[in-house]
Amino acid sequence: xxxxxxxxxxxxxxxxxxxxxxxxxxxxxxxxxxxxxxxxxxxxxxxxxxxxxxxxxxxxxxxxxxxxxxxxxxxxxxxxxxxxxxxxxxxxxxxxxxxxxxxxxxxxxxxxxxxxxxxxxxxxxxxxxxxxxxxxxxxxxxxxxxxxxxxxxxxxxxxxxxxxxxxxxxxxxxxxxxxxxxxxxxxxx
Numbered sequence: 001x002x003x004x005x006x007x008x009x010x011x012x013x014x015x016x017x018x019x020x021x022x023x024x025x026x027x028x029x030x031x032x033x034x035x036x037x038x039x040x041x042x043x044x045x046x047x048x049x050x051x052x053x054x055x056x057x058x059x060x061x062x063x064x065x066x067x068x069x070x071x072x073x074x075x076x077x078x079x080x081x082x083x084x085x086x087x088x089x090x091x092x093x094x095x096x097x098x099x100x101x102x103x104x105x106x107x108x109x110x111x112x113x114x115x116x117x118x119x120x121x122x123x124x125x126x127x128x129x130x131x132x133x134x135x136x137x138x139x140x141x142x143x144x145x146x147x148x149x150x151x152x153x154x155x156x157x158x159x160x161x162x163x164x165x166x167x168x169x170x171x172x173x174x175x176x177x178x179x180x181x182x183x184x185x186x187x188x189x
Contacts, residue, residue, distance in 0.1 A: 089131070096124060100114060100121060133176045138168060140165055152169055164188045165186070168185050170184040
């Protein structure tokens with residue numbers, strides 16, 4: 001035998017070995033079993049991931065509900081207790097007004113001392129309101145501004161420019177720059 005003839009015999013022997021294996025288990029079944037098992041394993045992994053993601057979604061939804069509930073509680077508390085500092089200022093003012101009344105009832109009390117106490121209480125209140133961005137509008141001598149002033153009447157006055165505030169019946173107030181109450185004024189014509 002020549003060397004060239006041997007390789008074909010080896011190939012035949014290998015083919016015969018593969019044929020023996022395939023005779024025991026058909027190749028279609030081997031590939032089908034591997035494919036089914038692989039798909040089942042992938043499916044199990046995917047189902048586990050889906051379960052984890054569903055749990056994450058439920059946790060996120062619960063967290064959003066908790067945040068919403070806490071926010072609602074914070075807003076309710078802010079509405080309920082938001083004026084607490086303002087009320088402390090007002091209560092102090094009430095204390096001073098009570099002292100002024102007691103001083104006015106005392107024997108030998110003068111009208112001047114009573115007036116001084118009331119003026120001090122008024123100043124204390126205005127200072128307290130400024131802490132909360134409440135500003136008083138006293139536009140006497142200023143040009144009339146319809147956004148901040150309410151003209152009660154117009155009076156001819158040759159000494160003043162037209163539309164100048166001559167007199168203030170009632171002072172106005174703003175809160176954080178927003179008009180709370182306009183100043184009621186008399187305007188020159």
